[in-house]
Amino acid sequence: MKIDRRGFIGSAIAAGTGVAALSGQKAAENASASSSSRSFELSEITVRQLRDAMTKGELTSVEIISLYLERIDKSDGAIRSVVEVNPDALDIAKRLDEERKDKKTLGPLHGIPVLIKENIETADKMKTTAGSLALLGAPTPKKDAFIVEQLRAAGAVIIGKANLSEWANFRSSRSISGWSGRGGQTRNPYILDRTPCGSSSGTGAGISANMAAVGIGTETDGSIICPSSNCGLVGIKPTVGLVSRSGIIPLAHSQDTAGPMTRTVEDAAILLDVLDAVDPGDTVTTQYGKRGERSSYTLALRRDGLKGSRIGVVRSYWGRRPEVDAVMDASLDAMRSEGAILIDVQIPTLGRFGDSEYKVLLYEFKNGLEKYLKERGAEHRTLDELIQFNIDNSSREMPYFKQEIFEEAAKLGPLTSDDYLKALADCREKTQKQGIDAIADAHRLDAVAAPSNAPAWMIDTINGDCGSGYISSSSIAAVAGYPNITVPAGFSRGLPLGISFFGKAFTESKLISIAYAFEQTTKVRRQPALLPTAN
Numbered sequence: 001m002k003i004d005r006r007g008f009i010g011s012a013i014a015a016g017t018g019v020a021a022l023s024g025q026k027a028a029e030n031a032s033a034s035s036s037s038r039s040f041e042l043s044e045i046t047v048r049q050l051r052d053a054m055t056k057g058e059l060t061s062v063e064i065i066s067l068y069l070e071r072i073d074k075s076d077g078a079i080r081s082v083v084e085v086n087p088d089a090l091d092i093a094k095r096l097d098e099e100r101k102d103k104k105t106l107g108p109l110h111g112i113p114v115l116i117k118e119n120i121e122t123a124d125k126m127k128t129t130a131g132s133l134a135l136l137g138a139p140t141p142k143k144d145a146f147i148v149e150q151l152r153a154a155g156a157v158i159i160g161k162a163n164l165s166e167w168a169n170f171r172s173s174r175s176i177s178g179w180s181g182r183g184g185q186t187r188n189p190y191i192l193d194r195t196p197c198g199s200s201s202g203t204g205a206g207i208s209a210n211m212a213a214v215g216i217g218t219e220t221d222g223s224i225i226c227p228s229s230n231c232g233l234v235g236i237k238p239t240v241g242l243v244s245r246s247g248i249i250p251l252a253h254s255q256d257t258a259g260p261m262t263r264t265v266e267d268a269a270i271l272l273d274v275l276d277a278v279d280p281g282d283t284v285t286t287q288y289g290k291r292g293e294r295s296s297y298t299l300a301l302r303r304d305g306l307k308g309s310r311i312g313v314v315r316s317y318w319g320r321r322p323e324v325d326a327v328m329d330a331s332l333d334a335m336r337s338e339g340a341i342l343i344d345v346q347i348p349t350l351g352r353f354g355d356s357e358y359k360v361l362l363y364e365f366k367n368g369l370e371k372y373l374k375e376r377g378a379e380h381r382t383l384d385e386l387i388q389f390n391i392d393n394s395s396r397e398m399p400y401f402k403q404e405i406f407e408e409a410a411k412l413g414p415l416t417s418d419d420y421l422k423a424l425a426d427c428r429e430k431t432q433k434q435g436i437d438a439i440a441d442a443h444r445l446d447a448v449a450a451p452s453n454a455p456a457w458m459i460d461t462i463n464g465d466c467g468s469g470y471i472s473s474s475s476i477a478a479v480a481g482y483p484n485i486t487v488p489a490g491f492s493r494g495l496p497l498g499i500s501f502f503g504k505a506f507t508e509s510k511l512i513s514i515a516y517a518f519e520q521t522t523k524v525r526r527q528p529a530l531l532p533t534a535n
Helices: 024-034 047-055 061-078 089-101 146-153 201-208 225-230 265-275 322-337 354-376 383-392 404-410 418-443 475-480 508-522
Strands: 082-085 113-117 157-162 214-219 234-237 257-262 310-314 341-345 447-451 484-492 495-502
Touching: 047 061, 047 265, 061 082, 061 089, 061 113, 061 157, 082 201, 089 157, 113 146, 113 201, 146 157, 146 265, 157 201, 201 214, 201 225, 201 257, 214 225, 214 265, 225 234, 225 484, 225 495, 234 265, 234 508, 257 265, 265 484, 265 508, 310 418, 322 341, 322 447, 322 484, 322 495, 322 508, 341 418, 354 383, 354 404, 354 418, 354 475, 383 404, 418 447, 418 475, 447 508, 475 495, 484 508, 495 508
Parallel strands: 113 157, 113 214, 310 341, 310 447
Antiparallel strands: 082 157, 214 257, 234 257, 234 484, 447 495, 484 495
């Protein structure tokens, strides 16, 4: 089966469900004009600023959480980014405030609200369904996902779960990013009839619209990078093996990872410090000898991080959209002005691994998901059973698109199949050895730069994820399992555009240094217009 989802499965470039009542420009104008309420007082506040305010006694965690919960209640109806708030959030914040009074701060996120994607398990009163109604009645996970354990140990308040593209956008070749049976349609906070992209749609839209301080998304191919760039955020897709996958509903283990989605590079570095930990339950976090000595990513926040950095520029992404070219050219000029050494490069394997990637995803999805469903104790434990559930509940689960990918994956065999093993080897050869490793070694590169996205297309319930000339550079780093960071780079007609920096395995610190210097030089990020408030 030939489809066009190869380069962005899991992020799936999207459009969405619910028909927008306003045109894009009109929606933006109305969002600004109709909001007569005062500006949200924590807008664009950073983790460091929140920490300082709590340390000085200017704010408590209870006050911070209360303000964000009020913000969600009054303004999230316009974008539908948060599928569920944590009913215990204020109680947790109260306990953390008491600990702070006793000089017992837990870590760098003590009292800070974090919004997490709804495919990440929490052993509390919130649900984990990957957006599917089929898992609404599944047993509560026996324990938190490992990364949630890390967040709580660092003092974070999990304020809620973010909507996502159902099953990480791996159900249909005509899906609508940002839509799930459980959560409905998430919208781009900049222009409401535009896609937020996916599959971490709710995290992207919610953090951009200041529904929480920072957020966590997950990616298989583009699911952090695409919604981050579409929603004007910094997003880090780490090296596979840096962050645990335990307790996260899987798509494909060779590419899956969680990562930060934030409004600043500094916040992303702080969050990655918390997430980067060896998990005995996930061997991929223990088997790499290339991780190197662990140090804080905040040490990489260098204002001179571009000076002397050798950055490869993938020109094959130019020439597709004039407005993207203009923003990227301005970004290159900004990097040169800060002393970066820019080198035009070609990646000869681009566009040559898509079929193999799709095959790998199909095999790994079936095997990983069925194992997960069994361990979770879900009522529906096979893809065939999920397919039948969707048929039986088609009016709620399939009002806009079907489940061709589910049906295709359900027919496949085990991960010992030669077909799978050959496809996996092809992916690694073309994205690692012949791809990023080859050009990085040949040109002594610190990073590779490319546009993250083109302007977001309209939500379209008829055509689904049509893309409208979309540009995405996420695939080669995603398939390689290598790190990728997107940073806001500009705007086109009110919609954000991002630039991506990716590189060899476990080069997060260098990429953060480059991304931070670029961010501080350009300062492109601006918050969406005030959203309409609920009556």
